Amino acid sequence: MTAGTAGTDAIEGSSAAQAPEDTRARLLGTALRLFSEHGVEGTSLQMIADALGVTKAAVYYHFKAKAEITEAVAEPAIRELDAIVDEAATHRRRGAQIDHLLDGFVDVVVRNRVLVALFSSDPGVARALEKTLHGSQTFKSKLMTVLVGPEPDLAAEVTARVTLAGIALAGGDPDLADVDDETLRRHLLDTARRLLGRPRRHPRP
C-alpha cells in the first residue's frame, strides 16, 4: 500500500471508513511497537510511515515531530495515573488512600508494560512525561503525599520511592514479559503492600 498525498486518507489507505481517531490510534500503536523494538532514538518518522505503508508526509499530517508522537504515546497512561492519584486523595482514611493508589499504580504499570519499559530506558519518554504532567514535580509530590503524608520522615520517604520505582521498573522488565498480567499484578501488589505496611490480601498458596 502506498500513498502519494499527505492527510488522513493517505494513512487510512484502503479502509477509508475509519474515523480520524482510529487512524491516529493506529499510528500511535505502530509507533509504540517500533519504539519498543528500536528505541525511541532508533525510530524515525520514515520507519513509522513505512510500517504503516504510507508516506512520511502522511505521518506529518498528524504529528509534526517525533517528540509529539512520543508524548501522544505516553499521554493516556500518564493522565490515568494522574486521575488515580486524585481519586486516592479523596478517601478519608490513609489506609484506603494507599490501597487505592497502589491498586491503580500497579494496574497502569502492568497494562502498559511495553510503554513502561520504554519509560525507564529512554530520556525522550521521560521528557514527554514531564511535559504532559506540566511539571512532574507537582504530580510526584501529590503522589508522595498520598503515600506517606505531607511531612514524612526520611525512612518513609525512601521506602515509598523504592516502592514506586521498583514496581515501575520490575513491571516493565523484559525478563518478566512472559508472566501474565493477573499474576504479575498480584505479585507486584503483594510486594508493594508489604513495603508500605498494608495487610496481606492474597493468602499464601
Add this chain to the structure above:
Amino acid sequence: MTAGTAGTDAIEGSSAAQAPEDTRARLLGTALRLFSEHGVEGTSLQMIADALGVTKAAVYYHFKAKAEITEAVAEPAIRELDAIVDEAATHRRRGAQIDHLLDGFVDVVVRNRVLVALFSSDPGVARALEKTLHGSQTFKSKLMTVLVGPEPDLAAEVTARVTLAGIALAGGDPDLADVDDETLRRHLLDTARRLLGRPRRHPRP
C-alpha cells in the same frame, strides 16, 4: 587555557607533571559532570574539550567516540558490582550471601549516585553497561541466583527485581540528592532487608 595539538600534553595543559592516568581520570570526571548536567545525548565531545580547556583533537587522543567515554565512565562501578556478586556467592549460608550482596549493592549505588541517575535515564549508559559486562544476562542471573536461589518461585523473583530496581532508582533520585551518603545508605539497606526478609540491623530511633 588553550592547546593547539592533540595528545596527553594538550589536555594536561599547565600541569605537565600529571600522569596519563590522571589526565584520563580528569577527562572522565569532566564528562560525568557534563553528562549529569546535559544528559549523555546533550553532551558533545566539543563540550567536554571546552570544559577542560583543550581541543577536540586532544579528547580524541584518549577516546575515539562519545560511546567510549560513556563506557569508561560507567566501567569502574560495574566491575565493582560484578566483584561483589562473585564475593557474595562464596559465602556458605544464603543469609550471609544476601547480606553481602545488599551491603555492596547499596554502597555502590550511593557512592555513584550521579552515575546511577544517568544509568536510569539514558539508553547510552545502559548500552555501556551491557557491553562492559559482556552480556548483562550472565551478570543479572548470577545476581538473582545469589538473592533468590537457582530456582526461585515467581513471588521471590518479583520481590528481588523490585528491590534491586527500586534501590538503584531511588538511590539515584535527584529529589534525595541532599541526603548524606551514610543516611541514604542506612535507609536503602533497611528497605531492601525488609523486602528480602533479612532481620533488622539498625534499631528504630
